[in-house]
Amino acid sequence: MFHIWKRKAEKSILEPSGWPEGDNIPKHVAIIMDGNGRWAKKRGMPRIAGHHAGMKTVKRVTIAADDIGVEILTLYAFSTENWTRPQEEVDFLMRLPQEFLKIELNELIEKNVQVRMTGWREGLPAHTLQALDEAEAKTKNNTGLILNFALNYGSRREIADAARLLAEDALNGKISLGDITEESLADKLLTANISDPDLLIRTSGELRLSNFMLWQLAYTEFWFSPRFWPAFTKQDFYDAIREYQQRTRRYGGLK
Secondary structure, three states, X not given: OOOOOOOHHHOOOOOOOOOXXXXXXXXXXXXXXXXXXXXXXXXXXXXXXXXXXHHHHHHHHHHHHHHHOOOEEEEEEEEOOHHHOOHHHHHHHHHHHHXXXXXXXXXXXXXXXXXXXXXXXXXXXXXXXXXXXXHHXXXXXXXXXXXXXXXXXXXXXXXXXXXXXXXXXXXXXXOOHHHOOHHHHHOOOOOOOOOOOOEEEEOOOOOOOOOOOOOOOOOOEEEEOOOOHHHOOHHHHHHHHHHHHOOOOOOOOOO
């Protein structure tokens, strides 16, 4: 097994040179993992080879986040729009959580990581759900890094569903129209039990959100990398954190 989940106090010369210093570490980092297919195409490989290589980056970045004290790492693994991709690719993507967790779950448990999923269960294959359910059950009492997979997730549907739930509560007399606020809508989102991301990272050079956490990212800091996800390194991750540390978050006000 892989045993280099080091804490801050255990840094070595093998660590990237840009280890973030100070206490201003983002609590919640969200990542749009993009560029697997293009990474594979540049190497004359099938797209699924890029997705498999990207799984290794998930491990690498999870270690990096855990090392510096990030509390929540949300990875955009599969969107509601990704179902339109070729069936062979979809089938492969649905097997990746099972493969990743089969290899890494014991290590995640050992390192106190809690695995979660944000998205809709309907439509997901039984083997994918079984792997995620097992991981969630075995790590539910862990108190370290939350590794949150956004799987079968789409933000527009999430917001529409939240609005519908509030409307149903109003129609049923559970709340009044005046009770519908930003806070009450946020409480109906799939992410109601976690904080909004402080930092969003997107790889592959694309500069869009792709229907990801549109509500939650209202005041999130963005950082874009030209690297394809399989080539994204620990140093790249730390560069994003260091850039975040240099920014001033004003939330529409003044410092």
